[in-house]
Amino acid sequence: MTPALVLEPSAPLGAARLALETHLCVRVPRTFDATTCAEMVRGVYASREEWTHDFDGEQFCLGRAWYTHLETDRVAEYFADAAATDARVEKYCPGLQRRMRELIGRAIGASVVARRGFCGPGVHVFPAGGWVAENGGEIHFDTEGLAPAHARARNPAITCVLMLQPPESGGALRLWDTSYAGSDAVTDAMVERPSYDADYQLGELVILDSYRLHQIQPFGGALDRVSATCHAAYVAGQWEAWF
Secondary structure, eight states: OEEEEEOOTTSOOTTHHHHTTTEEEEEETTSSOHHHHHHHHHHHHHTGGGOEEEGGGTEEEESOOHHHHHHTTOHHHHHHTHHHHHHHHHHHSTTHHHHHHHHHHHHHTSOEEEOTTSOOOEEEEEOTTSHHHHHOOOOBOSOTTSOHHHHHTTOOEEEEEEEEEOOSEEOOEEEEEEEOSSOOOOOHHHHTSOEEEEOOOTTOEEEEETTEEEEEOOEESSSOEEEEEEEEEEETTEEEEEO
């Protein structure tokens, strides 16, 4: 597959999802300008006391990520706090959830609605000097939020990640030329396949198929890696988005 399709922010993004059939990802530099990113990052740090702590402090969220709650037996907490979570994100990063859903909509050329009962788009904070900085993230597919039948059928699903604060060095998203085939298990053969590192720049949006194998790479320096994420899937005739 071709590593990446790079589009200008002003370009029509409606074909981005189709491009993922032949590219490992779609990159859209300067989706957010530096001023907007700085405003969002200030909001994220202003909310520090209300961050969601995941995996014993390996990472944090403004908002709640479904996969972290699924993997740590906190599903009930995720759903119980969904409305309040969205209110916190809106308080500290006004308009972020709406803009992320709009970006998904532009990428697929269709309207996108919030997934009922789930938390909306949120922000990941991976601390400088932390576990992910030193070791990289887990190698995975973004299938946790998909119904088993949806994933087995490979029905449409995409992930959008927007870099609000890149680390000083490293921290790219590695994408492998292999995809989900009915199991979340990652084999040696999969990671031996060709790969591509999308080295996010400030304000850059990266769009990937949720079935694409990927991993955050280690990073260095004093800056945390701060990024906004939105997942979306085509369910019952419409696109639904969540975090």
